[in-house]
Amino acid sequence: MSTPGSPKSEHRSAEHAGFRMSGKLKGLLVLAAVLLLLPLLLSNNYQYDVVIRIAMNAIVVIGLNLLIGYTGQISLGHAGFLGIGAYASGILTTQFSWPPLLALLAGCVAAGALAFAIARPVLKLKGHYLAMATLGLGIIISIVITNEGKYTGGPDGLTVPALALSGFELDGAKPWYVVVALLLLLVTWLALNLIDSPAGRALQAIHGSEVAAQVAGVQTTRVKVRIFVVSAVIASLVGSLSAHYIAFITPGIAGFFHSIELVTMVVVGGMASVFGSIVGAVILTMLPQLLSTFEGWETVVFGAILMATMIFMPKGIVPTLAAHFRKGGSK
Amino acid sequence: MTAQFLQFLFSGITIGATYALAALGFSIIYNASGVINFAQGEFIMLGGMAAALLAAQGVPLPLAIGIAVVGAAVGGLLVEKLAIEPAKNAEVVTLIIITIGASLFIRGLVQVTVGKGTHALPSFSGDKPLEVLGATLLPQSLWVLGVTLVIVAVLAWFFTRTLHGKAMLATSHNKLAAQLVGINTKAILLVSFGLSAALGALGGILVAPITNTSYDIGIMLGLKGFVAATLGGLGSGTGAIVGGLLLGVVEAMTAGYISSSYKDAVPFVLILVVLFFMPRGLFGAKLTERV
Amino acid sequence: MSQLIVKGLSKQFGGVKAVQDVSFTIQGGTVHSVIGPNGAGKTTLFNLITGIYTPSSGSIEFEGTPVAGAEPAELARLGMSRTFQNLQVCMNMTAIENVMVGAHLRLSQGLLASVLHLPALRRADRACREEAAELMRFVGVGDYHRAHASQMSYGALKRLEIARALAAKPKMILLDEPAAGLNDTETHEIEALIRKIADSGVTVVLVEHDMKLVMNLSDHILVLDYGKKLAEGTAAEVRANPDVIAAYLGASA
Numbered sequence: 071m072s073t074p075g076s077p078k079s080e081h082r083s084a085e086h087a088g089f090r091m092s093g094k095l096k097g098l099l100v101l102a103a104v105l106l107l108l109p110l111l112l113s114n115n116y117q118y119d120v121v122i123r124i125a126m127n128a129i130v131v132i133g134l135n136l137l138i139g140y141t142g143q144i145s146l147g148h149a150g151f152l153g154i155g156a157y158a159s160g161i162l163t164t165q166f167s168w169p170p171l172l173a174l175l176a177g178c179v180a181a182g183a184l185a186f187a188i189a190r191p192v193l194k195l196k197g198h199y200l201a202m203a204t205l206g207l208g209i210i211i212s213i214v215i216t217n218e219g220k221y222t223g224g225p226d227g228l229t230v231p232a233l234a235l236s237g238f239e240l241d242g243a244k245p246w247y248v249v250v251a252l253l254l255l256l257v258t259w260l261a262l263n264l265i266d267s268p269a270g271r272a273l274q275a276i277h278g279s280e281v282a283a284q285v286a287g288v289q290t291t292r293v294k295v296r297i298f299v300v301s302a303v304i305a306s307l308v309g310s311l312s313a314h315y316i317a318f319i320t321p322g323i324a325g326f327f328h329s330i331e332l333v334t335m336v337v338v339g340g341m342a343s344v345f346g347s348i349v350g351a352v353i354l355t356m357l358p359q360l361l362s363t364f365e366g367w368e369t370v371v372f373g374a375i376l377m378a379t380m381i382f383m384p385k386g387i388v389p390t391l392a393a394h395f396r397k398g399g400s401k
Numbered sequence: 402m403t404a405q406f407l408q409f410l411f412s413g414i415t416i417g418a419t420y421a422l423a424a425l426g427f428s429i430i431y432n433a434s435g436v437i438n439f440a441q442g443e444f445i446m447l448g449g450m451a452a453a454l455l456a457a458q459g460v461p462l463p464l465a466i467g468i469a470v471v472g473a474a475v476g477g478l479l480v481e482k483l484a485i486e487p488a489k490n491a492e493v494v495t496l497i498i499i500t501i502g503a504s505l506f507i508r509g510l511v512q513v514t515v516g517k518g519t520h521a522l523p524s525f526s527g528d529k530p531l532e533v534l535g536a537t538l539l540p541q542s543l544w545v546l547g548v549t550l551v552i553v554a555v556l557a558w559f560f561t562r563t564l565h566g567k568a569m570l571a572t573s574h575n576k577l578a579a580q581l582v583g584i585n586t587k588a589i590l591l592v593s594f595g596l597s598a599a600l601g602a603l604g605g606i607l608v609a610p611i612t613n614t615s616y617d618i619g620i621m622l623g624l625k626g627f628v629a630a631t632l633g634g635l636g637s638g639t640g641a642i643v644g645g646l647l648l649g650v651v652e653a654m655t656a657g658y659i660s661s662s663y664k665d666a667v668p669f670v671l672i673l674v675v676l677f678f679m680p681r682g683l684f685g686a687k688l689t690e691r692v
Numbered sequence: 693m694s695q696l697i698v699k700g701l702s703k704q705f706g707g708v709k710a711v712q713d714v715s716f717t718i719q720g721g722t723v724h725s726v727i728g729p730n731g732a733g734k735t736t737l738f739n740l741i742t743g744i745y746t747p748s749s750g751s752i753e754f755e756g757t758p759v760a761g762a763e764p765a766e767l768a769r770l771g772m773s774r775t776f777q778n779l780q781v782c783m784n785m786t787a788i789e790n791v792m793v794g795a796h797l798r799l800s801q802g803l804l805a806s807v808l809h810l811p812a813l814r815r816a817d818r819a820c821r822e823e824a825a826e827l828m829r830f831v832g833v834g835d836y837h838r839a840h841a842s843q844m845s846y847g848a849l850k851r852l853e854i855a856r857a858l859a860a861k862p863k864m865i866l867l868d869e870p871a872a873g874l875n876d877t878e879t880h881e882i883e884a885l886i887r888k889i890a891d892s893g894v895t896v897v898l899v900e901h902d903m904k905l906v907m908n909l910s911d912h913i914l915v916l917d918y919g920k921k922l923a924e925g926t927a928a929e930v931r932a933n934p935d936v937i938a939a940y941l942g943a944s945a
Contacts, residue, residue: 144494191677198437201497202631203676205624206669213666260807267806267813268792268799268820271785275793278782278841282853285742286860287768287797296803326620330501337498342784369509376502377484384491 094262097345101258105251109244118243120359122315125250126308128351129257131335132344133304136261138333139341140270141297142277143193144201147208148332151181151302153215153324155309160230160319161221170233174310181306182299189295205326212324225321233314246315254348257304261344273297274342338379340386349388404535409657410650411533415542415611417649418549419445422604423626424633424641425556426597432573432636433593436496440480440504441601442623446616447473448602449609450511453520462523470602476507477598481591504619511616522609545607552603553642560638569593573636601626621665628668632675695720695864695895696741701750701760703733703740710736712919713750718897718912720863723890725898725906728916729939734899735777737916738868741897742774743767755863769797771863775853775870777899779846787836787844787852791824794859827855831885847878854885864895871902879905907931915939
C-alpha cells in the first residue's frame, strides 16, 4: 500500500521505486477485489445504500485529503461545494428541464469557479485564515440554499429525478453500486498517480516547507489554488450524483456539520493517505448508522471517538497501522 | 427613523458584547497555544443553560450565575487536561478536530440530559423596558454592556498589572522564551482554557434572558465569536472587543434594514470581505516569518 | 562575467534597518562569502537576493535580468538555488523525494500527465529518482537513499538540503550557514563538498561563521556589520582590514 508522505513515522523507509509502484498496484487490486466481491455479501437494499454512501463519501474525502493531508491546507466548508453540485443538479433538472449530465457539469463549473474566486485571495495567507474563509463560504452557501426556497425548496427539501442518460435511467441499488464503485476505483487510481508525480511532490513539499518549495521553483499559490479547485469540483460531482441517487436533498447537505464530518473522515482515516481516506469514509459513514440505536447519544459518542482517535492516533488510522507493520519488521 | 436605528443599535451592541466575550475567549486560547477552540461556543451555551436550570430549581440568581460560571470554567479546564494536553505536539488541524470533538461531546451530553427544549433565565433586574430617545432598551442590555465593560477592565488590569497576567502575555508572544524564564506554560494553557470558558459562559448568561437558551445555541454563537476574533485580528484583545461589537451591530442593522433571514450570513460575508482586504484583521499584528 | 550585481540594496523592517545601502558584484564561477557578526544582516541579504523579502530600495541584477522583488519561484527559474539557515526540509517526505522536489522545474508538471501517469512522465520520474540518488551520494548521504527525512540526523539533513538545491542544476547556489551546528569533522566534510560544488562550475555564495572554512574556500569575501558593507576583498585583504578586525574583536563571534 502506498502511503507516501505520512508525517513523521519513525521507522518508515521509502521503498525502492519498483516495489513502491507495485505497492500502489497491490492496493488498487485489493480495492477492486473488495468492490467486486462485496455484492456477494450484500443482501438487501439498505446494505447497498450504506455501501453506496460510503463510496460517495470516500470519493469526496480522497479529494479533500489531497488538500488537507497532502498540501496541508484546510477547508472547513467543503460540504458547501457538495451542496452546490446537489442543488445545481436538483434545480436545473426539475425547474429548467436540463439534461442531468449538463446540470452536473454546471454544478462542477460553479463550484470550481467559486473555489477559484475564494482561493486566490485567501490561500496566500496562513492556515487559520483559510479555515475561516472556507468556514464562512460553506455557511453562506447553506444559508442561501435554506433561504431561497423558491428555487431550492428551502428547509423542506427538493425532490430530484433519477439520473437519465439518453433514455436510460440510472435507478436502483445495483446499477448505482456499479457506477459508484467504478468511480471510486478511478478516483483512487488518479489520486495515487498524482501523489507519485512531480505535481504530487510539489503538493507535499508545500506542506513540508512552503518556502523550500518556492525556492525550488514551485509556484505555491497557484498549486494551492489548483488543488483547492480540484477538490471542490470532486465534491460537487459527488453532490450531484448523490442528489440523483437519494432523489431528495435538504440544505443540511451543505451544512457546517457535514463539512466537519468530511474533515473528520480525512483526519481519522489518515491524512496524506489515499487509502486512509477510504477507511475514514467507511468508519464515519457507518458510525452514525451503528449509533442510531443509542438514540440521542450519537453526538456524544461521535465526539468522544473523535477526541480519542485524535489523541491516540493523531496521524489517523491507516498511517498509524502502516507504521506498526513496518516496526514489526516485515519486508 | 432615529428610534428604529437606535433600536437596532442597542440590540446589536447587546449581542455584540456576547460575541466580544466569546472572541476574547478564542483570542486567549489562540495566544496560549495557536489552537482555535471550537468548543468555545458550547461554554457560552453551558453558562446560560446551567444558570437557567439552577434558577428554575429555585437557586437564587446570583448564586446560580456564580455556580454556572465556575462550572463552565471547570469544564474548560477538563477539556484542556483531558483532550488537549494528551495531544501535545499534534498538528494544528488535529487539535482543531479535538476541540470539535469536545464541542460535540458537550453538546450531546446536554442534549441527552436536558433535552432539546428552550429554557429561560430571568432578567437580572426585571423586564420593564426603558425608553431611550424613542427606542426601547431592555434593562438586561444594560447589564450585558455594563458587565462586559467591567470584565474588559479587569482583564486589562490582569494582563498588564499582575504577574500571572503578564506571564500569560509572555507565553503568547514567545512560548519558548517564557519557558526559559521559568514560566509554567502548561499551567498557562490550563488557565487560558478555564478563563476562556468562564468568559464565554458569562456572555451566555448575560444574554440568555433576552434570547433564551437551548442545547444548540452554542454552534452559531461560537462560530460568530470566532469570526469576531478574526475580524479584530486573532490574538488581539482589543480586536476581539471591537470585532464582537462591530459584528453585533452590523448583524442587527442588516437584519433590521435589509433582510432578517440572511442575518446569520452577515458575519461570514463580513469575514470574507475583511480577509480579502485586511487579512490580519483590524488589529492583528504584522507577522514576519524568519527563514 | 558579473553574474550578480547588487546596487544600493536596503531593507527596513519597521524601524529596523536590517540592510543599508549594500552594493557588490559576484563573478560567475567563484566562491563568494558573506561574513559578519550576528545580526549583521547576512541572512536578510540572502533573503533579499532569493526573493523571500522585497527590498525597500536598491536593485539586484542576475545575469542581466533585474530581479529585485521577484518571487522565489521566478528566481529558481533563472537558475538560483539556496539552502536555509534553519533547515527547511520537508519532514513529511522521504529523503529522495525531497531531492526530487529540487528538480521540479526540470520535470513535467501537467496535471493531466500526472493523474494519468503517462509513460513519458514515468520515465522522466525514474530518471529523476536516479539522479536524486546520485546527488545524495555526491553530497555524502548516499546511505540514506531509502530513508525517510524524519529518520535522518541534523548533519545529514543539512547535506540533503544541499542535494535538493543542486538538483535544480543551478547557475548559482546560496548556502546559508551550511556548517552551523556541525562538529569539526563534519565541517571539514562540508568544506570539501563546497569545494566539489565550486569545481563543477556553479557559483557558490556562502554565509558562514566558521572563519577557517571561509578563508580556505573563498575567492571573494564581503563583510557586513549592522546591515552595512564594512569591507570586501580577497581572504588576505579582509583578514588584514583594521575595520574588520575591530568589528570582530568587539563581538564574540
